[in-house]
Amino acid sequence: MLGTPFVVKWSESKSKSPAEAARDLWRHTLSQIPTLFGRLVYLASLRDVNTGQYVHHGLSTVFGPDVANAAMRKSHEEVFAEWLGYGLEAQRSDLEFYVSGLEPQRKTVVENWTKLEPFRALPPETARMVEKDLFYSDLEMVLSLLRNELGVSWNGPGA
Numbered sequence: 760m761l762g763t764p765f766v767v768k769w770s771e772s773k774s775k776s777p778a779e780a781a782r783d784l785w786r787h788t789l790s791q792i793p794t795l796f797g798r799l800v801y802l803a804s805l806r807d808v809n810t811g812q813y814v815h816h817g818l819s820t821v822f823g824p825d826v827a828n829a830a831m832r833k834s835h836e837e838v839f840a841e842w843l844g845y846g847l848e849a850q851r852s853d854l855e856f857y858v859s860g861l862e863p864q865r866k867t868v869v870e871n872w873t874k875l876e877p878f879r880a881l882p883p884e885t886a887r888m889v890e891k892d893l894f895y896s897d898l899e900m901v902l903s904l905l906r907n908e909l910g911v912s913w914n915g916p917g918a
Contacts, residue, residue: 780822780830784815789834794857795842796850802835803881811884835883843893851901858905866909873902873911 792798805813812824813831822830845853858868872878878898882891905911 775822775826777822777826777829777833780818780826781834783821784818784830784834787817789838793860794853795838795845796853796857797860798838799835799842799881800857802831802838803883805831806835806884808880832883832885836885839881839883839886839890839894843890843897847897847900850897851904854898854901855905865905866911869902869905869909869911873906 789798789801792801802813805815807814813828813835814824815827815831818827818830821827842850842853855865858865861868863871879895882894886894
């Protein structure tokens with residue numbers, strides 16, 4: 760008898776929709792991340808590079824792995840689209856705020872992002888090539904502004 764309420768609740772939770780899971784993800788996690796870029800980084804980090812599936816233990820436990828995956832995929836697409844809708848000045852401001860919350864100094868982050876380009880893994884897999892190209896070019900422009908501001912040398916293409 761003691762296990763019955765848990766089993767019923769578990770079954771009810773598993774029947775929830777991706778929209779409910781996305782609201783839960785927003786309410787408990789994404790709303791705690793102060794920058795849009797930070798949300799984008801977080802959501803991209805949940806994507807398993809080997810399978811393309813999004814993995815979040817808590818969300819999967821409550822909603823089931825398929826519903827949780829759909830919710831995270833949709834959230835990733837929405838955050839990415841919102842970032843693309845930002846103008847360059849808003850992107851710069853958001854990115855500067857994101858970088859200011861990281862452990863290394865801003866200059867170190869900008870130097871490494873320039874060399875390693877970890878931002879290439881941030882777009883959702885469903886993004887069209889034109890959207891990815893816009894994302895990369897905007898981000899490279901913002902990084903260029905930050906490199907100039909911080910005195911970061913760069914010997915890459917067009918330098």
